[in-house]
Amino acid sequence: MQTSLISNRINANDAQEADDILRRCVHCGFCNAVCPTYQLQGDERDGPRGRIYLLKQLFEGEAVTQKTQFHLDRCLSCKSCETTCPSGVKYGRLADIGRNVIEQQVGRPWHQRRLRQLLMLTLPYPQRLKPLLRVAYLLRPLFSSKLKNKLPIQRPCPVWPAIRHPQRVLLLEGCVQRGLAPHIDALAAVVLDQVGISAVRQPNAGCCGALNYHLSDHNGSLNFMRRMIDTCWPQIESGVEAIIMTASGCGVMLKDYAHLLREDALYAEKAVQFSALARDLSEVLRSEDLSALNVTPRKLAFQSPCTLQHGQHLNGVVEEILRRLGFELTPVIDGHLCCGSAGTYSILQPQLSEQLRANKLQHLQNGQPDMIATANIGCLLHLQQIVDVPVVHWVELLAEGLST
Ligand code: SF4
Ligand code: SF4
Secondary structure, eight states, X not given: OOOOOOGGGSOHHHHHHHHHHHHHOOOOOGGGGGOHXXXXXXXXXXXXXXXXXXXXXXXXXXXXXXXXHHHHHTOOOOOHHHHHOTTOOOHHXXXXXXXXXXXXXXXXXXXXXXXXXXXXXXXXXXXXHHHHHXXXXXXXXXXXXXXXXXXXXOOOOOOOOOOOOSSEEEEOOTTHHHHHOTHHHHHHHHHHHHTTXXXXXXXXXXXXXXXXXXXXXXXXXXXXXXXXXXXXXXHHHTTOSOEEESSHHHHHHHHHHHHHTTTOTTTHHHHHHHHHHEEEHHHHHTTSOXXXXXXXXXXXXXXXXXXXIIISOOTTHHHHHHHHTTOEEOOOTTTTSOOSOTXXXXXXXXXXXXXXXXXXXXXXXXXXXXXXXXXXXXXXXXXXXXXXXXXXXXXXXXXXXXXX
């Protein structure tokens, strides 16, 4: 794609990066075929090729309108288009750069601004989220059935095992998951302990920065990243072998620190080390002997989150672990498509999100599974709202037969 970027809207490094990405695009449109919003809307501007064109106009200095913002807002950032693109176009990065510019150039109605601020003031802080959740449970009898279904299912949280193995990893508990489903990381620690790996906690590490980043608060997000690195640094220096997340949405962010902090003189080098240690739980367990786990194999459908398959390129890894343990995985049509959760997308774009969820649940239940497993807290909470089949994090299945 021919470009003539005007860089006064973005800094020189972003301009160069955007230019490099845009030049790779050959307009073939293969990406449209795998884009969930293009499939639903059938509008070129709601597909990656059209959005790339809108972004090109933006970077070239053409007027930015609310129309551009509207179509960018409808993008899920699922990166399904990146996985399919034969030219290696990094659409996700281009969209992130563009959204930041749009946010500064185009205003938002007050109710959108307030909602976004509210999300940024609550979700990344478990100490704020937990009391709100307690109040919501108290008021539950007064809620409509739709609102009742939005409350996460509470499960018992096991005791975190003591550090007793020479092999140690840092297990980050994040923010939303720590607030709404802390049992997932505690169970991951139990499973790791069972296979000979001690999971060290770092309760003050906080949010990875993904939420703010995807709401175009890049400065706020970078501050979360710096805090994360500072808090974890003593453990990194003491030799933890990996930094693990059980939520794939956070994992993909940790792996991006090296790129996102590359211009920060104080943190760039540390960010490279940090990202090099970042792993999804499946990357650690795939090479371990799991025979000591006493699982009950069942028929299940695995919903591979976009952040796992398109973001971290780990398609098939969890599935392979589950099959190795004897689970029967039912086929899932269009497994590459997003379930509609996508961070705060389900709150900001409820209509599209609900359509995507309905399609996803239909595909997940086609093979009549006993349960649905996933690898990201956002997908889990989103899917379990309207389905009778239990929805769990896959590590919960591995921990079932262990005393907790
Ligand atoms: S598949 Fe890649 S090269 Fe083709 S239009 Fe989409 S982004 Fe451009
Ligand atoms: S990130 Fe997802 S929703 Fe956005 S353009 Fe790419 S495929 Fe479509």
